[in-house]
Amino acid sequence: MLEAINLSKTYNGHTAVDELNLSISGGEIYCLLGANGAGKTTTINLFLNLTQPSAGLARIDGLSVAQYSLETKKKLTYIPENLSLYPNLSGIENLQFFSGLSGVQLTDDQAGELLVEAGLQGDAVGKRVSGYSKGMRQKVGIALAIARNSSVLLLDEPTSGLDPSASNDFAGLLGDMKSRGAAILMTTHDLFRAKETGTRIGIMSNGRLVEELNAADVSHSDLERVYLHHMRA
Amino acid sequence: MTHHIFSFEWRHLKSSGLFRITLLLLPLLIGYSLYLGNERVKQQEDTIISLRAAEASFYEEKRQELVAIEQGEKEVKRWFQDPANPLVLSRFQGAGKHVFLKPKPLAALSGGQLDILPNYGRVTLTTTEPLRDNALENPFMQMVGIFDFAFVLVWLIPLFVIVLGYNMLSAERELGTWALLRSQPVSINRILAYKMLFRLLILCGLVILSLLLWSLLFGISLLHADGLALIGVILLYIGFWFALCALFNLFMTSSAVNAVGLAGFWVLFLLLIPSLISMLATSLHPVPSRALWITEQRSIEQAVDQENDALFDEWITDHPEEFVNENAPDFYEVWFRLLLVNEAVENRLAEAEQKFKEPGERQTELVSRLRPLSPPMWVQSWLERRAGTDAQRLRTLDHEMKAFQQEWYDFFVPRFRRLEFLTSDEYDLIPDPGL
Numbered sequence: 051m052l053e054a055i056n057l058s059k060t061y062n063g064h065t066a067v068d069e070l071n072l073s074i075s076g077g078e079i080y081c082l083l084g085a086n087g088a089g090k091t092t093t094i095n096l097f098l099n100l101t102q103p104s105a106g107l108a109r110i111d112g113l114s115v116a117q118y119s120l121e122t123k124k125k126l127t128y129i130p131e132n133l134s135l136y137p138n139l140s141g142i143e144n145l146q147f148f149s150g151l152s153g154v155q156l157t158d159d160q161a162g163e164l165l166v167e168a169g170l171q172g173d174a175v176g177k178r179v180s181g182y183s184k185g186m187r188q189k190v191g192i193a194l195a196i197a198r199n200s201s202v203l204l205l206d207e208p209t210s211g212l213d214p215s216a217s218n219d220f221a222g223l224l225g226d227m228k229s230r231g232a233a234i235l236m237t238t239h240d241l242f243r244a245k246e247t248g249t250r251i252g253i254m255s256n257g258r259l260v261e262e263l264n265a266a267d268v269s270h271s272d273l274e275r276v277y278l279h280h281m282r283a
Numbered sequence: 284m285t286h287h288i289f290s291f292e293w294r295h296l297k298s299s300g301l302f303r304i305t306l307l308l309l310p311l312l313i314g315y316s317l318y319l320g321n322e323r324v325k326q327q328e329d330t331i332i333s334l335r336a337a338e339a340s341f342y343e344e345k346r347q348e349l350v351a352i353e354q355g356e357k358e359v360k361r362w363f364q365d366p367a368n369p370l371v372l373s374r375f376q377g378a379g380k381h382v383f384l385k386p387k388p389l390a391a392l393s394g395g396q397l398d399i400l401p402n403y404g405r406v407t408l409t410t411t412e413p414l415r416d417n418a419l420e421n422p423f424m425q426m427v428g429i430f431d432f433a434f435v436l437v438w439l440i441p442l443f444v445i446v447l448g449y450n451m452l453s454a455e456r457e458l459g460t461w462a463l464l465r466s467q468p469v470s471i472n473r474i475l476a477y478k479m480l481f482r483l484l485i486l487c488g489l490v491i492l493s494l495l496l497w498s499l500l501f502g503i504s505l506l507h508a509d510g511l512a513l514i515g516v517i518l519l520y521i522g523f524w525f526a527l528c529a530l531f532n533l534f535m536t537s538s539a540v541n542a543v544g545l546a547g548f549w550v551l552f553l554l555l556i557p558s559l560i561s562m563l564a565t566s567l568h569p570v571p572s573r574a575l576w577i578t579e580q581r582s583i584e585q586a587v588d589q590e591n592d593a594l595f596d597e598w599i600t601d602h603p604e605e606f607v608n609e610n611a612p613d614f615y616e617v618w619f620r621l622l623l624v625n626e627a628v629e630n631r632l633a634e635a636e637q638k639f640k641e642p643g644e645r646q647t648e649l650v651s652r653l654r655p656l657s658p659p660m661w662v663q664s665w666l667e668r669r670a671g672t673d674a675q676r677l678r679t680l681d682h683e684m685k686a687f688q689q690e691w692y693d694f695f696v697p698r699f700r701r702l703e704f705l706t707s708d709e710y711d712l713i714p715d716p717g718l
Contacts, residue, residue, distance in 0.1 A: 098466050120468045128466035134459025138298040143291070150287040151467040151474070
């Protein structure tokens with residue numbers, strides 16, 4: 051479970067995140083929409099403890115991120131917009147390395163199976179990552195989440211730059227992770243994908259969460275209207 | 284965790300072309316330098332053996348000849364062929380002994396100043412002559428210097444360290460893996476420290492292992508205090524360059540900036556600082572011109588030569604018992620005077636030499652005081668000292684030759700002055716400098 055309680059972050063007088071209150075339960079995909087600079091990535095960074103909150107609390111499964119940084123990181127998998135892996139290692143080796151850092155040791159077969167489960171082609175798993183597309187690298191990230199049995203997924207614009215087919219595949223993988231009980235926070239600019247994938251949708255503007263919707267309760271056009279309304283406000 | 288990070292760092296290194304080149308080239312360079320060093324030491328040892336054998340053979344032949352003369356089997360035809368004559372045994376063709384600076388156990392690792400300063404010389408009654416195996420050496424080779432382990436360690440190994448360390452952390456940022464690493468449940472500092480430590484261990488291991496294996500192959504013993512200290516110095520030196528790489532990486536600069544900056548430090552420590560120290564030493568303590576010294580030598584020789592009669596008269600007056608007046612052979616007075624002149628010249632030269640030597644000694648002192656400014660200079664100097672090829676030790680050859688010449692003089696000259704010729708039994712008393 052992910053929680054933000056009056057979470058704020060101020061950089062040099064500029065408020066990037068302003069009293070954010072958020073709660074994402076297991077089995078839920080929360081899509082955070084907003085223009086560039088709205089505070090989406092800062093929110094992710096606060097949950098990763100890559101930056102310290104100016105006020106408030108970020109919690110993962112009840113543990114304060116700032117206080118229990120390494121413990122909370124054990125529970126999550128982070129997939130940045132452009133997941134970079136070691137290009138001279140294969141998909142299997144990359145997965146083994148990063149899962150090993152959280153104490154999950156995988157054999158070649160286990161790692162290969164996880165990568166296939168995450169949607170990679172069987173013949174690609176042993177190849178060097180330097181030949182992987184962005185979508186393939188994102189799948190390694192998902193395989194890492196499966197391997198670590200992460201209860202939390204933090205995704206920072208993971209579908210940006212993916213072609214529609216790859217984006218659709220990725221959405222399917224998120225659905226799988228959701229059904230495994232993971233709490234997923236995904237920032238995105240893609241209203242369509244947010245509506246299709248998300249359970250709940252939040253809209254951020256100038257660091258504040260200005261709107262929160264149930265994805266099932268809004269149509270694509272309503273979502274677009276609400277979003278543009280907040281962006282122009 | 285350590286094993287996990289080490290094993291993946293090994294996979295990274297294995298797939299790196301630069302590392303594969305290092306893995307191949309570094310042991311070969313170390314091996315080649317040790318091979319050349321070992322050959323150089325063997326040559327020195329062979330020279331010692333052959334010259335000692337030639338000396339022994341010369342004196343044994345003379346002894347046999349003298350035994351034959353003593354038994355009436357042979358006659359002395361000319362005075363300068365008489366094997367009982369102290370002059371024949373101490374000054375003439377083939378007479379004299381060699382003084383050696385024996386190679387130390389680590390001599391194969393550093394040629395040091397051997398290309399400039401000799402390590403053995405011949406002593407006779409009137410000369411101390413430093414000798415070189417390569418007297419007619421190609422001047423180009425002298426300019427290039429000796430390719431030895433010290434060169435590989437001091438000059439080349441830092442380049443390998445830079446190649447393996449310049450982008451230890453910057454590559455993570457440039458690849459973009461930094462972000463993923465920071466989200467892992469292990470401290471990023473710990474991950475990066477292990478990655479750096481592994482590279483350090485690999486490089487140190489490669490150098491030490493190569494050194495040990497090649498040494499074993501060439502029969503160079505490192506199982507002594509100096510050998511163990513050498514391993515410590517190698518670790519410290521590689522550690523120094525590695526720390527420099529780590530510092531560059533910690534300042535969050537790009538790999539390109541790191542590479543250029545580290546190459547700049549290599550130039551600074553290996554070329555600029557030594558050149559500046561040398562310039563400082565020569566300008567603060569300039570050594571008088573060699574031509575001046577030669578002119579001084581000649582004027583001393585001429586002055587003493589003009590005092591020949593006075594010197595002789597003074598000696599006869601002071602030591603009448605040391606001069607044979609009656610029935611002396613023709614050569615006696617000529618050589619008596621010559622030895623007196625030679626002794627006077629040597630004494631006055633020693634006084635005059637001091638003013639030419641002093642600036643050089645001050646230069647050496649200043650350089651050794653400033654040496655810690657450049658760790659490569661310090662390591663080079665340390666290795667030369669332990670190998671016994673440093674200028675300070677090689678310059679002791681002159682003192683050792685002079686000391687032995689005094690012993691030689693004290694044995695032969697009083698006998699000559701009293702015209703006491705040696706018997707074959709007294710050959711065993713002829714001084715020997717030993718090893």
